[in-house]
Amino acid sequence: MIAKVAVVVLVMVGVALAAQRDSYTAPQQQSGYKQDGMPYNFQYGVKDDYSGTDFGHNEVSDGNTVRGSYTVQLPDGRKQTVTYVADHYNGYQAQVDYYGEAQYPHKYGPPVTFKPQSYGHPQPSYQPQPSYQPQPSYQPQPSYQPQPSYPPQPSYS
Known part of the structure; x- marks a missing residue:
């Protein structure tokens, strides 16, 4: 009887451990999955x-294969030219070529700088005038009344 209980307990512990481990593992990806490449070309x-x-x-x-x-x-x-071929089997294979002779002048000139250019909107040479003369529709009135200064000055008349 004790042996049966021990076997049942061991089986339950094994199932619990297996269920716990499966809940934390990432789903297995198929190692053979591969999306077909798409042909293209570009140049600039x-x-x-x-x-x-x-x-x-x-x-x-x-x-x-990419070339x-x-x-x-x-x-x-x-002029440096890099010619390459790349695929999934051989990887990236490049050949680097240089054309021309390297020039190292003894004197260097001033640095190449560029003056900023203004791309603003040009102003017209004439100023357009409105075809009507706007008139105010109200006459503004002062909103305060001047107060006499204190103390009042005595008048000597």
């Missing part, structure tokens, strides 16, 4: 001769 470029800015990027994907390159004009005069 910026070139501003005034400030010396010159860079661009293009990228193409078939949904599984692209980006370029930037470096401050030393060289």
Whole structure:
């Protein structure tokens, strides 16, 4: 009889511990779940001769593999181009190339600064006048009466 009670108690403790552990664990995610990639392509470029800015990027994907390159004009005069391929099996693989010779002048000129430009609204050269002359519809009256000053001054007449 005692053995049966001990077995029942052990089973109940085991069930309680198992139920408690399951309530705190996160649901298992399927490790094989994978969303199919979506094909895309894009490209942009910026070139501003005034400030010396010159860079661009293009990228193409078939949904599984991404191929692209980006370029930037470096401050030393060289152009850097990075060509890359990325996928889920081989990771990101890049090749970096430099074009041109690095230039390091002995003298540096003044820093490149840009004057702020005003983009305000221009004022017209004439001032429009209203076509009517507005007249006040009331005559304002003072709302107080001056009081004599105290003490009254004696009059000597």
